[in-house]
Amino acid sequence: MTLPTHMKGIWLTRHGGPEALEWRDDIAVPSPGPGQALARVLAAGVNNTDINTRIGWYASEVTGATEDVDQEVAAGGHAGAMQFPRIQGGDLCGRVVAVGDGVGPIVGTRITSPINLPRPSDANSMTYIALGSEVDGAFAQYCLVEVADIYDVTASPLSDVEIAAIPCAFGTAENLLTRAGVKAGQKVLITGASGGVGLAAVQLAKLRGAEVTGQTAASKTDIVRAAGAADILERGAAPAKASFDVVIDVVGGDVWPDLIRGLKPGGHYAVSGAIAGPMVNADLREIYLPDITIHGCTYQPDEVFARLVDLMNAGEIKPLISKTYPMQDIAIAQAEFMEKKLPGKLVLIPPQEAI
Numbered sequence: 001m002t003l004p005t006h007m008k009g010i011w012l013t014r015h016g017g018p019e020a021l022e023w024r025d026d027i028a029v030p031s032p033g034p035g036q037a038l039a040r041v042l043a044a045g046v047n048n049t050d051i052n053t054r055i056g057w058y059a060s061e062v063t064g065a066t067e068d069v070d071q072e073v074a075a076g077g078h079a080g081a082m083q084f085p086r087i088q089g090g091d092l093c094g095r096v097v098a099v100g101d102g103v104g105p106i107v108g109t110r111i112t113s114p115i116n117l118p119r120p121s122d123a124n125s126m127t128y129i130a131l132g133s134e135v136d137g138a139f140a141q142y143c144l145v146e147v148a149d150i151y152d153v154t155a156s157p158l159s160d161v162e163i164a165a166i167p168c169a170f171g172t173a174e175n176l177l178t179r180a181g182v183k184a185g186q187k188v189l190i191t192g193a194s195g196g197v198g199l200a201a202v203q204l205a206k207l208r209g210a211e212v213t214g215q216t217a218a219s220k221t222d223i224v225r226a227a228g229a230a231d232i233l234e235r236g237a238a239p240a241k242a243s244f245d246v247v248i249d250v251v252g253g254d255v256w257p258d259l260i261r262g263l264k265p266g267g268h269y270a271v272s273g274a275i276a277g278p279m280v281n282a283d284l285r286e287i288y289l290p291d292i293t294i295h296g297c298t299y300q301p302d303e304v305f306a307r308l309v310d311l312m313n314a315g316e317i318k319p320l321i322s323k324t325y326p327m328q329d330i331a332i333a334q335a336e337f338m339e340k341k342l343p344g345k346l347v348l349i350p351p352q353e354a355i
Contacts, residue, residue, distance in 0.1 A: 003038070003098060004029055008351050009140025010330055011085035015056035018331035027087070030136075030144040032100035037147050039111055043164035043324075044138035045091030046333050046346040047196065048275060049115070053088060053133050054334075062278075082133065089138030089348075090115035090131045092145070093153070093164035103147050110160075111150040112312075114305040115168045116298060128299045138164075139327060141350045151305065157315040165319035165345035166312060167305075169196035172272050173204050174308050175300035176248050180270040184209025186245040189262060193229060194220035194343040197250045197273065199320055202227040205248070207316070213244070215251075223320065223343045238262070242290075246270070256280035263292055270295040320344030327351070 007029050011022045032038045052058055096109045113131060121127040131137045136144065153163055176197075182188055188205050192198040193214030205212045206228030214229035221232050233239055236255060239247075239262030247259045247269045253276025260282070263269060269292060287294070311317045322342035325333040327350040337346050 003142075007141040008327075009087055010089075010327065012054055012088050013085050015054065015082075017055070018334065020054060021330055022085070023328045023330075027140060029142050032098055032103075032144060034101040035103060035147055036100040037096045037103060037106065037111075037145055037150065038098040039092065039094030039143050039145060039150075040097045041089075041092065041094045041138050041141055041143050041350050042110075042160040042352075043093045044089045044327070044348045044350070045164045045166075045168060045196075046330075046337050046348060047090055047115075047168045048273065048337070049090060049130070049168060050088045050132060050139075051334055051338065053082070053130075086133070087136035087138075087140050087143075088132040089140070089143070090133075091164050091167050091169075091347075092131065092138040092143055093160045094138070094143055094145075096150075097142070099147070106147070106152075109152050110154040110156075110163070111145075112153050112163055112167055112309070113145055113149045113151065114171050114300065116171075116300060117146070117149050118299070118302070139330065139348065139350075141353075151309045153309060153312055156312045158312060158318065161321055161324055161347045161349070162319055163312065164347050165196070165321055166200075166308070166317070169319065169345060170200040170204065170308055170317060171300060171305055172197045172250075172297070173200035173248075175304050176201060176270040176272055176295075176297050177204055177208065178300075178304050179295040179297050180246045180248065180268040182208050182210050182246050182248075186210045187213070187243065188246045188248060189213045189215060189233065189239055189244045189259070190229075190248045191215045191251040191255075191259070192249075192273070192275070193224045193227075195250065195340070196319070196345045199224070199227050199344055200317075201248050201250075202229050203317060207311075210246075213239075215239075220343050227320070249273075251276045252280060253277040254280075257282065257286070260286055260292060263290070265290040266292075268293045268295065270297050272297045322346060324349055 250273035252274030
């Protein structure tokens with residue numbers, strides 16, 4: 001198979017607004033080295049983390065909600081300072097078209113990858129990078145990946161678009177539930193329950209046998225119930241005190257103290273996002289006296305994503321796809337994502353010229 005020398009895709013040229021995204025047709029197609037594979041991108045999901053990276057929200061000097069960021073930052077990437085231009089896109093569904101030395105016969109395999117990628121830092125510790133932040137991601141026609149980071153989803157009954165909606169949202173959700181130790185019979189509150197991560201967490205918690213309450217706007221109640229929520233807590237409302245075993249939070253903001261108070265003694269709070277704002281007020285007595293455990297959740301062990309892939313290949317999970325877009329319409333897709341009117345996932349489709 002003869003591969004093209006150049007491809008179409010999106011460069012992030014700096015931190016900033018949508019004008020920092022540049023659609024190009026002259027990006028060099030990378031060549032796989034030893035232990036690497038080149039995948040043709042079939043679909044790529046839209047995530048809050050891509051927007052956060054674009055605007056520099058991860059910089060410590062940013063203290064507001066995602067939608068309120070209006071300042072210049074130097075080190076606003078997932079792991080600090082970024083190299084530009086960068087191809088973003090942490091949600092990948094692709095098909096292997098070429099491999100480097102030492103790689104087995106996997107050309108033709110449909111693959112996906114977690115967004116957070118482990119890298120040994122020394123003999124006793126691990127560091128992590130993010131697909132689409134520290135290395136180029138899926139917002140282009142081709143994506144270069146380490147073979148050790150990819151998973152075979154050829155057997156999954158899910159479509160390419162559905163596969164592309166899973167890695168970040170479902171990977172984050174499964175990690176939150178794992179870290180919090182969610183099990184059958186527990187009462188679990190999930191904030192932001194109509195979003196990508198929230199809906200995934202509802203679905204996965206239900207699979208574990210938990211009794212799920214989803215916090216969402218009244219207009220999205222039916223969608224959250226359909227994903228597996230037994231009860232609904234209206235967006236912005238405070239849960240009853242000491243009523244949940246676990247709180248899964250992707251929102252943060254002013255409601256945070258009420259979420260802590262909503263936990264039973266010995267309860268677990270797990271967080272992986274703060275779209276409503278990262279700065280919260282805490283009464284430490286409300287944490288240590290009832291013996292509350294707090295989990296900050298970003299990086300997931302290999303076994304967490306592997307378990308998710310098993311569910312994909314068995315057809316036991318299914319993301320809600322609200323809309324797809326041509327990849328060059330990323331600014332429109334991200335604007336509609338931030339409006340929060342569409343539940344579930346939005347997905348970009350790159351040009352699929354024959355090769």
